[in-house]
Amino acid sequence: MDEYFSPDYVTARRRFREAAAQAGGKMDALGLEARGPNGEDLTIDIAWFGSQTPHRVLVHSSGLHGVEGFAGSAIQLQWLRDGIPTPHTDHAILLVHVLNPWGMAWLRRFNEHNVDLNRNFLGPGEPFNGAPDGYVALNDFLNPATPPSHDFFYARALPLLLRHGMPAMRQAVAGGQYDYPQGLFFGGARVEPGPARFQSYLADRLSGAARITAIDVHTGLGAFGQDCLLVDATEQRSAACHAMQAAFGDPVQRSNSEESVAYKVRGAQESMYFRLFPGAEVYFATQEFGTYRAIAVLAALRAENRWHHYGGGSVRHPTKVRLREVFGPDRFDWREAVLRRGRQVIRQALLLAFPLQTSS
Numbered sequence: 001m002d003e004y005f006s007p008d009y010v011t012a013r014r015r016f017r018e019a020a021a022q023a024g025g026k027m028d029a030l031g032l033e034a035r036g037p038n039g040e041d042l043t044i045d046i047a048w049f050g051s052q053t054p055h056r057v058l059v060h061s062s063g064l065h066g067v068e069g070f071a072g073s074a075i076q077l078q079w080l081r082d083g084i085p086t087p088h089t090d091h092a093i094l095l096v097h098v099l100n101p102w103g104m105a106w107l108r109r110f111n112e113h114n115v116d117l118n119r120n121f122l123g124p125g126e127p128f129n130g131a132p133d134g135y136v137a138l139n140d141f142l143n144p145a146t147p148p149s150h151d152f153f154y155a156r157a158l159p160l161l162l163r164h165g166m167p168a169m170r171q172a173v174a175g176g177q178y179d180y181p182q183g184l185f186f187g188g189a190r191v192e193p194g195p196a197r198f199q200s201y202l203a204d205r206l207s208g209a210a211r212i213t214a215i216d217v218h219t220g221l222g223a224f225g226q227d228c229l230l231v232d233a234t235e236q237r238s239a240a241c242h243a244m245q246a247a248f249g250d251p252v253q254r255s256n257s258e259e260s261v262a263y264k265v266r267g268a269q270e271s272m273y274f275r276l277f278p279g280a281e282v283y284f285a286t287q288e289f290g291t292y293r294a295i296a297v298l299a300a301l302r303a304e305n306r307w308h309h310y311g312g313g314s315v316r317h318p319t320k321v322r323l324r325e326v327f328g329p330d331r332f333d334w335r336e337a338v339l340r341r342g343r344q345v346i347r348q349a350l351l352l353a354f355p356l357q358t359s360s
Contacts, residue, residue, distance in 0.1 A: 001335040004074040005328075009098065009105035010040055012073040016097045019080035020047035025095070030197045034112040036105035037315050044198060045097040047080070050087030057206060058353035059214040060346065061096035064117050064269060066103015066110065070328040071289055072217030073097060074335070075342030082343070091354055099194060099269075107320040108308065109301060109327070111192060119176035119187030120195050122267040123275050128189050131179040134164070134172025142173065143183040147311040148303040148319055157295055170294065171263040182309050184301055187267050195272075203276050213283040213353035214273060215345060219327045220297050222290030225337040229345070230255040230286040232270060240283050247352040248285070248345065255286070283352055287345055289338055292326050300326040 006012035020027060025047035032042045060079070062072025076095050087093055098104050102112045110116050122128060135142070141156060161169055176187045191199075206212065222228055233241045233254035245252045255264065270284040291297065304319040311317065329335075 001332060001339070004077050004339060005070055005335055006073060009036065009069075009101060012070070012098070012104070013043070013045060013101070015077055016045055016047070016073060016080070019077055020045075020095065023047070023049070023080045023084050025049050025084070028201070030194070030201060032101065032193055034102045036102070040105070042101035042105060044099055044101065044194060046201070047095040047097070048092065049084050049094075050092035051090050052092075052205075053090075053208050054087075054092035054206070055090040055209060056211040056354055057092045057094065057209050057213070058349055059094045059096060059212065060349070061099055061214065061216045063098030063100055063104050064216060065218060065327075066100040067107050067324055068109065068219045068327045069098045069100070069104040070324075071219050071338045074339060075217060075346070078339055078343060079346055085350065088354065096198075099198060107315050107324050108304065109323070110186070111194065113188065113192065114182060114186050114308075115188040115192050116176065116185050117192060117195055118269055119185060119265060119267045120192050121199070121269050121272040122187070122191070123271070126267070127178075128187065129178045131177035132172045132175055134168070135177045138173065139180060139183060142302060143180060144306060145310060146306065148306040153299050153302065154295070157298070161295070166294065173298070175263050176266045182305075184305055199272055199276065206277065209277065209280050211281045211353065212273060212277055213349055214270075215285055215287055215349050216269060217287045217289075217342070219289045220291050221288045221294070224290050224292065224329075225334045227251060227287055227289045227337070227341045227345075228253045230288055232284065240281070243352065244283055244285055247348050252285070287342075289341075291329055291334070297326050
């Protein structure tokens with residue numbers, strides 16, 4: 001598995017760029033001013049195959065949540081080495097490698113401004129303010145202004161879970177907040193440089209697309225080693241939801257806290273696609289691979305956040321090691337499942353994106 005799962009961001013970036021070049025992809029790099037732990041450059045790397053003015057396109061992206069990027073990067077590297085099918089004349093395939101390179105390099109879920117980028121894709125006129133009432137009530141518990149310590153997290157968390165239930169807690173805590181800049185799941189005060197440059201890139205390059213299929217890979221929600229495909233099932237997206245259920249089958253789940261492992265999110269990446277391309281058929285799914293129990297994931301996020309803001313922040317600290325493990329378990333069975341299901345979903349996505357094209 002080590003040939004696909006990279007030990008760090010620098011290795012993952014190099015492997016991706018080399019494999020994409022060998023596969024014949026046209027490379028673009030969206031540079032960021034932020035730097036890695038050793039001063040290295042950080043870029044959102046995009047491998048483009050097929051038409052430069054596509055009518056139909058498949059976008060496969062990884063690493064929006066930084067430290068989660070090791071799984072998506074591995075899937076993309078496997079696909080490049082398997083071989084990218086040659087798109088038809090007016091079709092294109094885009095592999096977007098690590099949308100939050102700072103987070104992957106520094107082993108954080110968030111970016112250099114502590115922003116959760118999947119809460120940052122708000123449209124023009126949408127306010128970057130507000131927090132759920134439940135989050136406000138839990139702020140002191142979620143975001144202690146002290147370095148990490150043994151403060152009986154699980155003993156304090158259990159009564160809250162029993163009182164409110166996991167779906168309500170998950171929605172209140174993780175749905176996104178804009179009032180606590182040093183807190184977990186902070187959506188930012190403005191559109192961040194990475195999302196801004198990515199949106200501009202897509203708006204320019206996919207302006208003529210009539211059908212856009214997008215798969216965005218994440219980890220940390222759901223049963224260990226199992227994946228689901230989270231889709232927007234609101235009334236205006238019902239036709240697309242049915243098409244994705246037909247394409248991907250039982251793993252498709254509606255992205256709300258009552259019917260799936262997920263929760264509704266303000267400023268999610270998928271909203272960008274619907275906003276930028278109102279005249280196109282858009283099929284967007286988040287492929288989410290389960291790791292550990294939600295309470296263990298929250299504990300790791302909370303401890304690392306305290307280390308980042310009130311400790312030394314170095315990438316060698318135990319809170320960083322633990323965070324990487326809860327979002328990318330170092331186990332053969334988990335990694336094998338990621339690669340197997342990553343390959344399967346890509347094949348299904350190709351058929352959804354290009355229904356009249358026979359893919360190899």
